Amino acid sequence: MTSIMRLKDKTEILRERRFATFFAGNVVSKIGDAAVPVAFALAAYQVSGSASGITWVLLSLWGARFLMVAAGGRVADRYDRIKVMIGADVLRIVAQGALALLFAGLLPVHSWHLCLSAALYGVGTALYNPAQIGLTPELVPEDRLQDANGLLSLVADVAFLLGPVLAGVLMSTVGFSWVLWIDVASFAVNLALLLRLARIHTPARRTPAAGPQDPAGAAEEHAQPEPEDTRFRAGFAIMAQYPWFGVGMALWFVVSLGIGLTAVAGPVIAVESLGGPGAWSVLATCLAVGSLLGSVTVISAAKQHPWKAAAVVVALGAVLQFTALAMRDHLPTAVIALSFALSALTTAACGIVWDTAYQSEIPERYLSRLGSVDNFVNAIGVPIGMLLGALFTAHYDTVFLGISLLLVLLGIPAARLAGRGRKAIG
Secondary structure, three states, rough: OHHHHHHHHHHHHOOOOHHHHHHHHHHHHHHHHHHHHHHHHHHHHHHHHHHHHHHHHHHHHHHHHHHHHHHHHHHHOOHHHHHHHHHHHHHHHHHHHHHHHHHHHHHHOOHHHHHHHHHHHHHHHHHHHHHHHHHHHHHHHHHHHHHHHEEEEEEEHHHHHHHHHHHHHHHHHHOOHHHHHHHHHHHHHHHHHHHHHHHHHHOOOOOOOOOOOOHHHHHHOOOOOOOOOOOOOHHHHOOOHHHHHHHHHHHHHHHHHHHHHHHHHHHHHHHHHHHHHHHHHHHHHHHHHHHHHHHHHHHOOOOOOHHHHHHHHHHHHHHHHHHHHOOHOOOOOHHHHHHHHHHHHHHHHHHHHHHHHHHHHOOOOHHHHHHHHHHHHHHHHHHHHHHHHHHHOOOOHHHHHHHHHHHHHHHHHHHHHHOOHHHHOO
8 A cells, every 4th residue: 555655645746747648648659659560570571572672670769769769969068958859859750650551551571671661760779769868857856857758768668568468459350550550649649738838948058067076066057158069979978077977978888788688698598408489478578567667666666766776776776687697407487487587677666766967967968869879779789799699609608608707897896886976067
């Protein structure tokens, strides 16, 4: 009962009109997106007739995000973030709508059509995500920021859990074109709510901010504004002012490596050592459920959690999963499944804490660029982990050990450097 009352208290943030408007659009958009990844993969296979079609679509999506993630943070820090998000959604509507028309019989469909749509979708996502990261702290009080991030993460987790089921039902009944039309409709609803948000929200001013050591913003009061380097690489230069952020990003990069490695190694290990494809279905479900529980745990917490503790927890959660996989011949599948659920739980929960930490402590004028660095690290870490899984099929235990060692070595300094500092206004 206490947890329910606590969860109800956390959702009081939805009484804030600006955040409620933003959150409603996010919910509709995420539900519309839920079936797309699985349905897209199935459609790519049907059109190309081989697994290579899926590979090229994925490369188009990830490649576009990789190439545009720099521009996403720069644009969101220089311009009205809501307008950037509106533009990104328009682009994604065009990408999905044009492809839906082709699948409805407008023209014969080829693999390159799916690749082009995936690439445009990736560009839109690369523009949207950094803007969202920078916008969220503008919509809620700082002491409710973790609640806001938790609710956003919860929606993503629910969509991730429902996605494969929705894809299976829709693909077997109404077909792929309707999956795309549903996604287009969800983006249109989000677009309408963003337009409403633009009318009721005043964007934060982009002014020079005090450095992390400046007392009470004194430097901001006396220094004259200087031309600002808005290039993506400037985000890495900004990281030098916040060592805890740099070490935290290194830790999350290794976590992303582990996620990519698990995506490839998990099915192989399930088939060869755990009894077949059904075992991987169980493990994948545990990942989804664990991630959902992680978001719920943070939302229902009595107080905000510090990144100092979360840095250790996320490292230990991932190490637990890799240890269980390395000892797979000596452990029941149920124990391995539990390790997957716990790892996903800690990753989801600590990810919310991480987002809240840097949104609270990094000056507003730098926020989207460092958010794009965050997206960049995850965008490159996962495919590199997948590559490791493909290259070292005969040496998974060694790779598990190496990643676990890196997690321990990075978790310790990440916790030592973490600390709550005053956010410079900018």
